[in-house]
Structures are given as structure tokens and as C-alpha cells.
């Protein structure tokens with residue numbers, strides 16, 4: 178038996194729904210994001226919601242709906258709040274990175290793949306004269322997909338700063354070899370800004386070496402750790418930090434920022450708020 182009403186078609190083999198005609202649904206979904214917390218700890222939606230409300234301060238409200246494991250729907254009351262969250266850089270919660278993206282009508286929340294994350298990466302050890310957009314594009318392609326080359330990089334920068342979309346299921350890349358004009362091979366090193374929990378054993382985000390899946394594949398831990406905190410940029414903020422987008426507004430400031438101390442001085446640090454006396458929960462944002 179076939180039935181046809183506006184936006185809904187029922188046939189013998191199933192039901193076809195055209196969401197376009199369901200006007201009330203569209204604006205609600207426009208304000209909705211989907212989020213994955215890259216942690217092997219169990220995240221409680223109630224705490225996450227309270228923490229997000231404290232720090233994002235969505236003017237029209239926010240509901241956090243648990244989807245599965247550490248995946249959540251973030252239903253904002255207004256699209257402006259959702260837009261701010263998704264465009265203001267990389268967020269972390271309880272030292273774990275958050276992967277956040279929009280969800281489209283017709284997508285099944287639990288099936289949405291949240292495998293990519295934008296992160297700011299510093300490229301250290303470049304030979305003199307190699308801080309350039311062209312080299313940035315090459316490094317970006319090696320790391321993932323280049324999203325932005327920091328226009329404040331300049332020829333004598335101590336390191337080159339780029340923003341890259343990386344696959345969070347792949348081991349974090351630590352270094353890359355470059356061959357210069359004179360044929361010399363140089364190794365450059367990567368440091369990730371606002372990097373959350375990751376494994377020193379396999380280099381993948383979201384768990385520590387103690388809960389690494391590799392322990393089930395090996396007879397015994399050989400103790401080899403190819404990854405370490407060296408991968409993190411020297412910035413070690415544990416509270417909320419807010420840094421102006423791409424930070425510097427002159428070459429002088431850029432030079433100063435090359436020094437870690439100066440870099441940190443340029444961060445406006447806000448004391449994190451705790452909403453639970455027994456458990457301090459933090460949400461950090463790195464504006465990049």
C-alpha cells in the first residue's frame with residue numbers, strides 16, 4: 178500500500194521523510210552541535226553541561242544530550258551561541274580535547290564520525306629563511322589539512338605557527354625531515370598547542386599509556402615511549418585562557434612571543450570556576 182502526504186511517503190518497503198517541509202525542525206537543528214570528548218574517562222552530561230554553561234554563557238540557553246559514551250548533542254537556544262563555540266578555537270574539558278562540529282538534518286547522531294580536529298601547531302627547527310607560507314603548506318599537508326597559516330609568522334620567527342585539521346585516530350606526528358636547497362637534510366619538530374590527553378605509547382589522543390589498546394597486543398611492555406610531553410607547546414595553562422586570535426599585531430610582539438615567558442604574559446588568565454566542591458572541572462579554550 179502506498180500513501181503520500183506532504184513530506185511523507187509510505188511505501189511497502191519503507192518510509193521516506195522529507196525534512197525540508199518540516200519547518201519547525203530546521204531552526205532547532207541549526208542551533209545544534211555534536212561533540213566528542215577525547216577521553217577514556219566516563220563523562221557525565223550533567224557536569225559537562227554545567228561547565229559549558231559557566232564558561233560559554235549561552236544567552237539563550239544550552240541543553241547537553243548524551244548520545245553514547247563520550248558523544249553529546251549540544252542544543253543551543255540560538256545559532257549565534259553555537260556559532261561562537263564552533264569558531265572560537267580548540268576547547269578542552271578536564272584536560273581532554275573536544276571535537277565539535279555541526280550536525281546536519283538526516284544524520285544519525287551516534288553515527289556521526291568525529292574524527293577530525295583543528296589544532297594550532299608550532300614547527301620548530303626550521304632552517305634560516307624557511308619560515309614561509311610555502312613551507313607552511315607543506316608541513317600542513319604532512320600533518321593533515323592546512324586550515325590557516327599564521328600571517329604573523331616572519332622570517333626570523335623562532336618557530337612557524339600553522340593551524341591544521343588532523344585525524345585524531347592517527348598517532349600524533351612528532352617530526353618531519355626537510356631537504357634544503359644545498360641538499361642538507363634537516364629534521365623539524367612539531368609542538369601542539371592546547372593538546373589534551375594522549376598516549377605516550379601509541380601517540381593517539383584520548384587515552385593514556387596505561388589504558389592503551391596496545392597492551393593487549395604485546396606480551397610485555399617493553400617500556401619504549403616514543404611520545405612525550407615534548408609534543409606539547411611550552412604553554413602550560415591549566416585554567417581558562419583567552420588569547421587574541423593569532424595573537425600578535427606587530428613584528429616586535431611576535432619576537433617577544435617567541436619567548437615562552439612573554440607568550441604567557443600575553444594570555445589573559447581567568448581563574449576557573451568550580452561548580453562542585455568535590456571535583457574541579459575545567460573547560461579551557463585556546464583561541465587560535
Ligand SMILES: [Zn+2]
Pocket residue numbers: 376377378379380381384385386388389390391
Ligand atoms: Zn595508546
